[in-house]
Amino acid sequence: MSTILLFILGTCLGSFYCLAAERIPRGESILFPTSHCSHCFQKLRFFEMVPLLSITFQRFQCRYCSKKIPFIYLLSELAGGMICVLCFFEGVYAAPFHSFLLLSMGGLLSLTDIFYLIVEPKLLLFLTFILFIWHLCFSLPLYYFTGLIIFILLTILKRLFNQAIGGGDILLLSCWGLLLGMNVILFIVFIASSSALIYALVYPLFYHKKIKQIPFVPFLFWGLLLHIILTNLKLS
Incomplete structure (x- = not known):
């Protein structure tokens, strides 16, 4: 599997880990509702959930309420990509x-x-x-x-x-x-x-x-x- 594909899959996992880490301690489902802003609860569109790119182009702000998006979201996506490359570089x-x-x-x-x-x-x-x-x-x-x-x-x-x-x-x-x-x-x-x-x-x-x-x-x-x-x- 190519390094780029591994990294992309890993960033998606990193994004999911953030969602799971936010919801599970609160006793919420990781499936419903779909991804939304934790401040204004506006449902996110697909182009607002692209790992690394969306949060960067939005300047770490929600498009709807302008609340700051924590930097840890970007770090989690980046770490997820690096972990997948590290673990599966030589094969899955x-x-x-x-x-x-x-x-x-x-x-x-x-x-x-x-x-x-x-x-x-x-x-x-x-x-x-x-x-x-x-x-x-x-x-x-x-x-x-x-x-x-x-x-x-x-x-x-x-x-x-x-x-x-x-x-x-x-x-x-x-x-x-x-x-x-x-x-x-x-x-x-x-x-x-x-x-x-x-x-x-x-x-x-x-x-x-x-x-x-x-x-x-x-x-x-x-x-x-x-x-x-x-x-x-x-x-x-």
């Missing part, structure tokens, strides 16, 4: 689907964390179940002890320092520990913590205001993405 077969499912999980949960500062449990448990079945079907390792240890240690950390980590982050890291093992989790947490610290230091310099709360899942997603990129480079 079973092995890359594992990375694709993991990155889709990280991307979706990053969006719910950005939108609502939550790790949506319905998405987390559903995608973990899918990946768990995938591991069983393709005889991939499952690290039960790692998942349990991560859950216990992070729960103790939260008891001692309540603001140190969120309950959703604990569940996510425990699920990833089950699927990926301790070494990968340590790498992801190191990258995520370092990136979040840099962000917390740099943000006030540009926006001249303090950060009240940082969504941590996007930084975990960045750590996961970097791990998969480095793994692919080693295998190539």
Whole structure:
């Protein structure tokens, strides 16, 4: 499959992920109503839903009410395109689907964390179940002890320092520990913590205001993405 086609399909997925991340935590259907402005609820026409292009030409504004469209929509579409190219560049077969499912999980949960500062449990448990079945079907390792240890240690950390980590982050890291093992989790947490610290230091310099709360899942997603990129480079 050509790189351009993969990228286009990925941008469409990225757009859908934004819709799902907005609606599922509110208990809304991802199918009905059709795509609309979240401010004025005007139904969008087909030319207003072209990934990357529509939001750019509309200057990040709704054509009907002129409300700002968050920049994260563009980033999600761009990330979706890049993820599809990264995972399926050498072909669409079973092995890359594992990375694709993991990155889709990280991307979706990053969006719910950005939108609502939550790790949506319905998405987390559903995608973990899918990946768990995938591991069983393709005889991939499952690290039960790692998942349990991560859950216990992070729960103790939260008891001692309540603001140190969120309950959703604990569940996510425990699920990833089950699927990926301790070494990968340590790498992801190191990258995520370092990136979040840099962000917390740099943000006030540009926006001249303090950060009240940082969504941590996007930084975990960045750590996961970097791990998969480095793994692919080693295998190539």
